[in-house]
């Protein structure tokens with residue numbers, strides 16, 4: 259289970275912050291999964307803690323949404339992530355249909371990567387899930403979340419131990435599949 263993530267607080271938004279967010283939330287997840295892939299036994303499970311803040315609907319461009327839906331490799335997801343970062347650096351991101359959410363786009367990339375990885379690991383029976391823990395009282399939410407950390411861990415733990423392996427590649431919140 260991979261839970262690491264960062265989110266800048268308030269209105270902080272800029273090229274360096276966007277890159278750090280993307281590196282931690284998407285590239286970091288990818289790096290760990292690529293190392294895990296070799297170690298995890300057939301039939302194992304990978305759970306990536308993503309966020310409902312990173313759903314496809316945050317993209318204002320239908321062309322961008324289609325490209326995320328069509329992504330079939332980690333490289334394609336990384337290229338989309340880089341496009342967002344370039345857009346933030348040049349100031350053209352909004353015109354191109356990206357939202358002003360570094361966290362949201364990084365989590366969208368993470369969840370899209372989880373779906374791609376699920377497809378790749380299917381032949382080995384390794385299940386890969388993306389999920390949102392809900393609004394949890396942690397450092398990230400400045401302890402304002404209405405769920406305790408134990409409650410937030412419920413869906414990720416359920417996915418790691420009990421969820422049907424046939425549902426690999428899907429996105430979950432509160433133990434229910436969420437439209438992505």
Ligand SMILES: NC(=O)c1ccc[n+]([C@@H]2O[C@H](COP(=O)([O-])OP(=O)(O)OC[C@H]3O[C@@H](n4cnc5c(N)ncnc54)[C@H](OP(=O)(O)O)[C@@H]3O)[C@@H](O)[C@H]2O)c1
Pocket residue numbers: 261262263264282286307308309310390391392393394395396397398399403
């Ligand atoms: N809290 C919420 O309401 C909420 C909602 C939706 C999704 N999520 C997701 O849930 C996951 C857990 O978040 P949380 O609420 O528990 O946040 P948190 O309290 O801020 O914890 C994040 C953890 O990630 C670690 N981390 C950050 N950058 C790292 C790096 N570069 N290398 C290694 N570890 C790093 C932090 O380690 P240090 O303490 O050592 O920095 C910390 O242990 C995240 O993926 C977050 O996006 C949270």
